[in-house]
Amino acid sequence: MAPDASPLPLLAVALPCLTAVLIVVARRSPRAAELLLGLGALATFGVVASLAVAVRAGRTPTTELWELIPGLSLSLRADGMGIVFAGLAALLWVLASSYAVGYMRGDDAQHRTRFYAFYALCLATAFGVAFAGDLFTFFIAYELLTVSTYPLVTHNGNDAAIAAGRRYLAYLLGGGVLVLFGLAILTVLVGDVTFVAGGFVGDALGPVLTSVTFLLLAVGFGTKAGLMPLHRWLPAAMVAPTPVSALLHAVAVVKGGVFAFGRLIGFVFGPDVLDGLAVTTLLAVVAGATIVIASIVALRQDHLKRRLAYSTIAHLAYIVLGFALLAPTTFEGSLLHIVNHGVLKITLFFCAGALHVHLHLDHVSELDGVGRRMPFTMAAFAVASLGLAGLPPMGGFLSKWYLVLGAYEAEQYLAAAVMAFGGLFTAAYLFPVVYRAFFRGPVVPETVPDRPRDASRLMVVPLSITAGLGLLLGLGDLFGVYDLASTVGASVAEVAP
Template sequence: MIMLAAVCTPLLAALLVALSGRWPNVRDGFSVLMGLLLWPQVAMLVYMVLAGDTPELSLVKMLPGVDLAFSLEPLGAVFACVATLLWPIATLYSVGYMRGNNEPRQTQFYVCFAIAISATLGIAFSANLLTLFVFYEALTFSTYPLVTHKGDEASRQAGRKYLGILVGTSVCLLLAGILWTHQLAGSGDFTKGGLLPKDLSKAVVGILLALYAFGIGKAALMPFHGWLPAAMVAPTPVSALLHAVAVVKAGVFTVIKVVVYIFGIDLLAGNGGGNWLIYVAGTTTMIASLTALQQDNLKRRLAFSTIGQLAYVVLAVSIFTPAATLGATLHIAGHAFGKITLFFAAGAIYTSAHLTLVSQLDGVGRRMPITLLAFGLGSLSMIGLPPTAGFLSKFYIVMAAAEAEAWFALIALAVSTVLNAAYFLPIVYRAFAKPAPVDARYGEAPWQSVLALSLTAMLTFAMFIQPGPLVDLVRMLIEGL
């Protein structure tokens, strides 16, 4: 029941926001408040999972033999936890951003935002492939109005690309994969140790894995990554929470979930039909990092960095060992806190200084020190240096890769780490070391935004200092794999 309540809370928020659209203060208050209300609910769920429970709930008998149902396991708990934790913070940030930039249609914005969170939680809780697919598509369609928020030609084209790639891959590949799975296994329930029969041929496993890996377009594996840079036309809070956390993490979360609960790690490790995945993921990491290096637009650079970081997760999963899965899951959280901080900072710079290009950022650090300090911390997390969350998760991935003697994965990780440093550190250097143009007259962004980005920066730090509960949760996931 708590799960249903948790999914419904954002929907209720959407309703309240829609009704109170005329009074911006009340509306924004509702948004943040409902986000805070969600915390205890998800905390309770996580506590239950830590205690060894598996909360289950069947919503509706949708098809004969297939229910729309929830069932929470450790992986879903991690994902739900991350999304929930960041939602009210992102809402707080949005208040500052949307008001600071006088964006139109703010009510519509908050409504869609809340619906997207609800869909994200649905993905995290889903007990079978059908439920997952339902919420996956709901997330795509609810974020479409956010991507096209500006309503001009550029955002319409971006919206077309966004919807075209995400729906195209999910319908043509993912749905086919799901139905094939139903055909092979007789159901689509996520099962510990894997659902598919163990005697599948190498070719079937390889093709099926391809249907999933590429069909989950939200994981932005090349060549289906184009929607993510396109989605950067959205207002920054959207890029921050949805296109650095909720949507893309829903993608890699689904990949992990499918690998662990549908195929089963043993099947993939023993069968060998899925070995190609590591190369695709590794290549994606390196190409994305190289591309990010060439981007002058700050948000686009961040977007390509996200593609690279998502590929880390897939790369880790495709080593097909429990330890690597642990690293992959941790990286969902580790990357989330860092990347949202970076986006928040980029949005704050845009709000107060109206700068969007990296080459314009000379001296920004002196005028917006808090923002840029947070940005620096986020950058360290992306590169994978202490004292940040990124270090922790990357450490686990590298260890797992070394243990499994996955040399290609190690090389890809090393190359992209160097590249990460090459495209993030110059920004920080430029912002602090170079003098600002003489006519620069701006200070920090609105307090809501600054507060939000400080909070996320602290979370990045906190996860490094105190990873205990999170690691415990993830360890439960890999137990018995």
């Protein structure tokens, strides 16, 4: 697809930035700030939707920003892979903005204006990651995403939040340094670092330097994606308010990390160059081990958000493993799992936040009978759990089906087995929550006060919608995401130039 000059990719990044500025201006009117957050999300969704229409029509809307030095420029481009990620972020931001308002009201949270402003800035940088047209722009956008999310992680301002924020920055900025080294090698020895389906590296580096550069980038992005053993910042960040946890796991930092692996393997090096190199085998081993180990650790977590955090670590490793297998079908499955995991995991975090706000419950051991007090919330939790376990007719089943099928077609039978049986681990740490909620113990006492009715509606409606989306993604090609993923998977399988 030829580039099509358009201001829309830049507008998708600029609108959330403008939203953040307007929220700060309206800081003396909390209701106005809340309204601006929602309007900004809706306006951005409209822009991304129009970009999706253009991409599906065969165009590639591109905004050339500026050239810093010859061969190194900033550019934004909406291609098939970027629109999958951006579409997910735009849709979930609309729902998350409503949920965040309800949560902050119900939890009597302080500094709401600051929270809403950085919430919008975080999404702006996430769209920068999605629409980055080259590796340099991608690097800049990702580091800005890290910095803009830090105030959200430390929002509560207590010792635990500050400690989690320090760990967050140490891990993610440290990973960014490794990415910068890899970027420097590619810029000096290859020149143009514009993303190309099938990769742009070719034979410019040779096998040894190609492996070294790939490892630098993979370790850097692996830190951001929460691959073990570079994952410890993610469970620590669960001290943040639940809307932040939902954002981190579904559409922002860690999801951007696995998206980076798709760009790295499919659009920087290319399957043709990486085929036969030991580095992708090593990456596959690390991802497979992360699936198993993180799932086992999740089984031992009583704190609900920490259990969900380790679940995220395991499921993001599915995505990395799919990319690492270098097969078109697993590439497609990884893209689909970015979407399905985002929808399902944000549902689970929405439910966890509702339990915290309305009943002050944060631990699995406290949830006996809670389903009879909050039936809609726990029904949504049950639906999302079925999807993450990979059971039909949920969307999670289809993305895992493509991952396992692609691994089998590539004759990677051990990887196929790990991904197929990984669903049993997911069921083992999520289904007991549902069982406790509906089939164990007394109903949570009525003496526990509910929060204001408007906060309840603003939280329950979004989690019900995301649970429904998780089901609809398993029933058909919702928004054309399966067709886009298939097209991208086929394009990156082409021989690199």
